[in-house]
Amino acid sequence: MIFNVQRTLLSAALALSLGSAMPAFSAEPHPQILADAEQYKAPALKLLERLVNIDSGSGYEPGLTQVRDIAVAELKQLGFSIELVPDAAANNSHVIATLKGKGKAKILLMAHMDTVFKEGSAAERPFHIKDGRAYGPGVMDDKGGIVAGIYALKVLKNQNFTDYAQITFLLDASEEVGSEAAAELIRNTARAHDVTLNLEPGRPADGLVVWRKGSATAVVEVKGKAAHAGVAPELGRNAAMEVAHQILQLGKLGDAEKKTTINFTVLKAGDRTNVIPDQATAKADVRAALPEEFDRIERDLARVSANQLIPETQVTTSLKRGLPPMPQTPESDKLVVIAQGIYAELGRQLTIEGSGGAADASLSAGVGTPTLDGFGIVGGNIHTPQEYAEVESVVPRVYLLSRMIMELAKR
Ligand SMILES: [Zn+2]
Numbered sequence: 027m028i029f030n031v032q033r034t035l036l037s038a039a040l041a042l043s044l045g046s047a048m049p050a051f052s053a054e055p056h057p058q059i060l061a062d063a064e065q066y067k068a069p070a071l072k073l074l075e076r077l078v079n080i081d082s083g084s085g086y087e088p089g090l091t092q093v094r095d096i097a098v099a100e101l102k103q104l105g106f107s108i109e110l111v112p113d114a115a116a117n118n119s120h121v122i123a124t125l126k127g128k129g130k131a132k133i134l135l136m137a138h139m140d141t142v143f144k145e146g147s148a149a150e151r152p153f154h155i156k157d158g159r160a161y162g163p164g165v166m167d168d169k170g171g172i173v174a175g176i177y178a179l180k181v182l183k184n185q186n187f188t189d190y191a192q193i194t195f196l197l198d199a200s201e202e203v204g205s206e207a208a209a210e211l212i213r214n215t216a217r218a219h220d221v222t223l224n225l226e227p228g229r230p231a232d233g234l235v236v237w238r239k240g241s242a243t244a245v246v247e248v249k250g251k252a253a254h255a256g257v258a259p260e261l262g263r264n265a266a267m268e269v270a271h272q273i274l275q276l277g278k279l280g281d282a283e284k285k286t287t288i289n290f291t292v293l294k295a296g297d298r299t300n301v302i303p304d305q306a307t308a309k310a311d312v313r314a315a316l317p318e319e320f321d322r323i324e325r326d327l328a329r330v331s332a333n334q335l336i337p338e339t340q341v342t343t344s345l346k347r348g349l350p351p352m353p354q355t356p357e358s359d360k361l362v363v364i365a366q367g368i369y370a371e372l373g374r375q376l377t378i379e380g381s382g383g384a385a386d387a388s389l390s391a392g393v394g395t396p397t398l399d400g401f402g403i404v405g406g407n408i409h410t411p412q413e414y415a416e417v418e419s420v421v422p423r424v425y426l427l428s429r430m431i432m433e434l435a436k437r
Pocket of ligand 1: 226
């Protein structure tokens with residue numbers, strides 16, 4: 027009964043937001059897709075086990091190559107053409123796998139092959155399942171994403187579904203550390219597609235990620251004048267005192283309403299207690315959900331820092347931009363409505379979340395391609411030895427991704 031009420035509300039929401047383009051969701055799951063997703067549960071977990079038991083920490087060439095070879099073999103079986111894009115910074119190659127169909131939509135799937143775990147982690151704590159959770163290095167981030175992608179594509183192949191113009195599966199070899207070549211590849215590939223589904227893990231509460239903050243580093247440099255701290259301190263201009271003053275006032279440039287944060291984390295000044303320091307620097311981690319907030323912070327750094335504590339010191343500020351934000355947009359909201367409608371076919375609910383961390387999805391969204399993230403297998407404790415994946419999320423997540431591709435192909 028509760029489900030019926032929810033579905034009625036959902037139908038109304040869909041009709042409002044999508045108008046005549048309302049997708050064909052029903053209270054019932056698509057029977058063949060669900061049957062396929064269910065029959066693939068065991069083999070999907072088997073593939074996950076194989077991938078988790080290979081160390082593929084960023085830059086670890088032998089393991090990355092093994093993971094890549096397994097993924098490439100699976101994708102070739104599905105009919106994909108494979109292009110390897112070598113990247114010296116990644117110490118490996120990124121994979122661009124493409125499959126042509128008969129429809130109009132160009133859909134990009136992304137996942138990454140590297141993990142944050144060093145060589146030897148797989149031997150220390152190999153893949154195992156306990157109380158419904160699978161454990162092992164990278165089990166959810168992002169080997170669960172690779173597995174979800176491959177099995178969703180297997181489901182579509184079983185259905186002879188070819189209503190897309192092209193599906194591209196991009197496998198990044200260096201997501202955890204980033205590389206300029208990978209960033210360029212993602213931007214260029216995303217530009218050539220209508221929509222991007224990023225297969226980072228589903229959030230612990232069975233969520234998708236609809237926005238991500240972008241990142242930047244604020245740098246404050248102070249030049250003062252050195253002097254003997256005991257004999258003639260009045261002749262010095264204390265750069266350490268000035269930078270301390272600056273971080274107290276510049277640290278207030280965040281905006282809670284806009285989710286913009288600035289946190290000073292690295293400070294340097296002086297190296298001897300008896301010398302008034304003539305140099306000091308401070309660096310801050312800056313995060314923003316709105317792209318224009320970085321421009322605002324950059325301007326305010328310069329404006330506010332003009333208010334100095336120590337006369338005759340020189341203060342300069344700068345902002346080094348990192349990954350752009352992935353903003354929540356009307357387009358991403360439409361993708362969310364489609365995903366929620368599909369999950370409702372299973373009587374399940376997706377939570378919609380944001381993240382302070384930047385990811386490959388941010389690069390895709392940054393070039394204006396509608397992007398939604400969190401389509402991998404659901405899990406938690408990301409980047410820790412306790413990282414886990416929910417075994418019971420394999421079937422609904424493979425179902426969700428297959429159906430999502432089907433719905434997007436119609437557009
Ligand atoms: Zn990841």
